[in-house]
Amino acid sequence: MNRYAFLCVAATLFFCGSLLSGSIPKDLPKRGKVTVSPNRTLTWEDFKQVDVIRGKSSINAICLSTCEVEILKVHTYPDHIQLEINAKIQLQKDLSQVSRDFLSRSDEATKKQVLHHENGHFAIAQIIGYRIVRDVNGRAFDPGQYKAQLNGIIRENFKDWKRLDSQYDAQTTKPRNADAQKRWDAFFTSELLDLRQTIYP
Structure with a gap:
């Protein structure tokens, strides 16, 4: 040769x-990730059956989730760091409750509608998880302040979480508004799709 x-x-x-x-x-x-548990549409089996929710017989069901953020990897550069995180969305089964009276007295259409609404709250939790990952990906963090800066991102998104939950209930259940529910359903679908495409193009 x-x-x-x-x-x-x-x-x-x-x-x-x-x-x-x-x-x-x-x-x-460097892309973070979102893990969702359960990673599917919720059923009534995911809710704890109770006699009364928050002491109010008028509440039929409630869906509560948590978002825990863990740092998977720290990438170090001369003047900054970047983070890979995992935003873990977890349905809290003991706190996600449905009234036994509601399940026993309601027809199937009503139960289906209420369950569909509660799945919207679960979708909001997932949106927040994806937004946190989006806001962290590619960001240049101060090596000495990155934990505080990360906590700031989480706090701001948690404020939006509370606001979205409140708006969702106000517009769809006070009183029940099927058209508003459809608009929120479309928002959930498009927002989750946009966020996933932003994070994983």
């Missing part, structure tokens, strides 16, 4: 080795 052929083979082997090792491209996007 002549010297030129040897150099070509060596260059090819180096290039292939670089691809296999993940060094090309040099800076792959």
Whole structure:
């Protein structure tokens, strides 16, 4: 093998080795993730049956979720750091409740409508998780302040969570408004799709 052929083979082997090792491209996007539990549409089996919710017989059901953020990886650069996080959305089964009286006295259409509404609250929790990941991805954090800066992002999104939950109930259940529910359903679908495409293009 002549010297030129040897150099070509060596260059090819180096290039292939670089691809296999993940060094090309040099800076792959650092993307966080969202995990949802349960990762499906909620059923009444996901709710705890109780006699009264929050001491009010007028409340048929309530859906409560948590969003826990964990740092998966810290990427260090000369003047900043970037974070990969996991936003964990978890339905809280003991706190997500349905009235036994409501289940026993309501027809199937009413129970289906109320369950559909409660799934909207679960969708809002997922939206918040994705927004937190979106706001963290690619952000240059101060190496000495990144935990405080991350907490600030979480707090701002939690404020939006409370606002969205309140608006959702006010517009769809006080009184029940089927048209408003359809508008919120469309928002949930489009917002989750946009957020996923932003994070995982």
